[in-house]
Amino acid sequence: MYPLILILSTFITHDAYAYLDPGTGSFIIQVVIGAIAGSLFFIKQYWQKIKTFLNKNKKE
Amino acid sequence: MNITNHPASFRDPDGAILFIDNVLHRFVSNNFKSKYDKLMNSGLHKELVKNQFIVDHEENGEREGGFLIKPELISNISYPYEWSFSQLKDAALLTLKIQEVAIEHGMSLKDASAYNIQFQNGKPIFIDTTSFENFSEGQAWVAYKQFCQHFLAPLALMSCTDIRLGSLLKNYIDGIPLDLAASLMPLKSKLSLGLSMHLFFHAKMQGKYSDSGISKQEVKKIPKMQTLGILDSLKTTISKLKLSTVDTEWGDYYNNTNYSDESFNEKKELIKSFSKELKLKKVWDLGANRGVFSRIFADQGINTIAWDIDPIAVEKNYNQIKKSSETSISPLLVDLTNPTPSIGWSLVERDSFVERAKDVDLVMALALIHHLAIGNNVPLEQIAMFFSKLSENLIIEFVPKGDSQVDILLSSREDIFSDYNESGFEKAFSEYYTVEKKENVQGSKRTLYLLKKK
The missing domain is CATH 3.40.50.150 (Vaccinia Virus protein VP39)
Incomplete structure (x- = not known):
């Protein structure tokens, strides 16, 4: 567990933030799931582009 | 001139609600001025008003430490524990949509409270003009936790466990604690990737770092694609939540x-x-x-x-x-x-x-x-x-x-x-x-x- 905290601690900086307490766990999780959610989003966007392209060709 | 502060408006020092001769105003602090200017000048406010996502307002003079705006009035004030499943769901999706539009304009929601949404003319509308902050690439969403507590957790419980659990919002004014929500969810809901990440894993991470002593800090650099990915994933997860078709005593x-x-x-x-x-x-x-x-x-x-x-x-x-x-x-x-x-x-x-x-x-x-x-x-x-x-x-x-x-x-x-x-x-x-x-x-x-x- 300690190595995990150590690794995740490197994602932490010490900037000031707004009035709401964002919660440490809730901040760290965004880094962890960001990679998965970001990749899926990337694929989804490209898939949409391919679909639009194919539909366009079909119509023509 | 008779001025009274709204007793509920104390959490955010940047924008407090007050009544001037019984007319509702929002006080905007000088501290928020540069963000307010960006909201108004970047085209963000214009786009949100055009789509009826946010209440419009007019500026109404200065006041010590800031200035006043007079927002359009909402006819009926209601609270998330009085909404049906789809009302809460539409309010959640509106919040995510606003965050998306805000990011396009270089801003971000600094809170995601369900109390920032009201219903006007049959549709949800965002009422807090001072809820925006600057967005810079690499920044994690400061209101992610609040969004999950105010919207995702009650919607997931109403959809997967029991529709009556929406009333838990009455007990928890800042949204349903994620560990509580996770403990009430059926096992099969873990099969949803979205719920696994945003609810179950989120609850675990909160528990793990609850007394880590590294709160009040920000996560370093999340690429914008990942920030948008998390938003999109929240949107997909919430869109997929449906009510089972069980009729209640009164439904028929x-x-x-x-x-x-x-x-x-x-x-x-x-x-x-x-x-x-x-x-x-x-x-x-x-x-x-x-x-x-x-x-x-x-x-x-x-x-x-x-x-x-x-x-x-x-x-x-x-x-x-x-x-x-x-x-x-x-x-x-x-x-x-x-x-x-x-x-x-x-x-x-x-x-x-x-x-x-x-x-x-x-x-x-x-x-x-x-x-x-x-x-x-x-x-x-x-x-x-x-x-x-x-x-x-x-x-x-x-x-x-x-x-x-x-x-x-x-x-x-x-x-x-x-x-x-x-x-x-x-x-x-x-x-x-x-x-x-x-x-x-x-x-x-x-x-x-x-x-x-x-």
Whole structure:
């Protein structure tokens, strides 16, 4: 567990933030799931582009 | 000039609600000025107003330490624990949409409270103009936790466990704690990638770092694609949450009442004739079910709230409103035997059911009194006293013994209600009201009254 905290601690900086307490766990999780959610989003966007392209060709 | 601060508006020092000569204003601090300018000049505000995502406002002069804006007024204030599943879902999706548009304009929501959404003209709308901060690439969403607690957790519980769990929001003013939500979710919900990440894993991470001593810090650099990915994932997860089609006790009410079509229409006509001479701006229909009778008023453009105890009835009413783009009727959830209390700090943050009845011109209580008097043992005098707190005028239907609905209530218990008859009703209500009109509802044993407060 300690190595995990150590690794995740490197994602932490010490900037000031707004009035709401964002919660440490809730901040760290965004880094962890960001990679998965970001990749899926990337694929989804490209898939949409391919679909639009194919539909366009079909119509023509 | 008489200035009073709104007691609920203390969490965010950048923008507080206050009343100047009873007119609602928002004070914007000088600290927020540069963000306000960006909101207004980047095209973000214009786009949000154009799409009716946020209330518009006008600037209204300076005040020590900042300046004032006068927002458009919301006709009815309601709270997330009074919304149906789809109302909360639409409010959640609107919040995510606003965050998306904000990021496109280099800004981000600094909070994602469900209390920043109200319903106006049948649709959700964002009301907090000072909820924006600058967005720079690499920044994690500061309101992610709040969004999951205020929206994702209750929606997931209502969808996967039990629709009634939305009422937990009454206990937890800052949203349902994620560990509690996770413990109440069925095992199979872990199969959803979205719920696994945003609810189950999120709850675990919160637990792990709850006393880590590294709070009040920010996560370093999340690429923008990942920030947008998390938003998209939240949107997909919430869009996929649906209500199971279980009908509740009341959901199928109109197919199972004591009325023929003829007497149903007759009752509508009676209500129309009773209310013809009243000058109505706001009507509360209590026990409205799906709002068939509420629409007598809403269809005339009168601001009408259709209150009901049943979350499925409120849900069906809201879906009807969306389908027909209705603008004057608002469906809300309330249990009249235990109406919405005031909650929050010092009990002044969120107003109770009764506190919000200030400007109601007419209360309507059709086919309701037997549920309160017999179903909940409330003496008729107390029912009269409660209604008299809400409005000047009351249209009420007395449902006597011998009516099949009353007989069902009495079938499994001893009849201890000797005063529950028409004369007992009139005597009890005469303490608070005078009878203006009284008619029998044809084809039934029921009587309809128009009462005026003494």
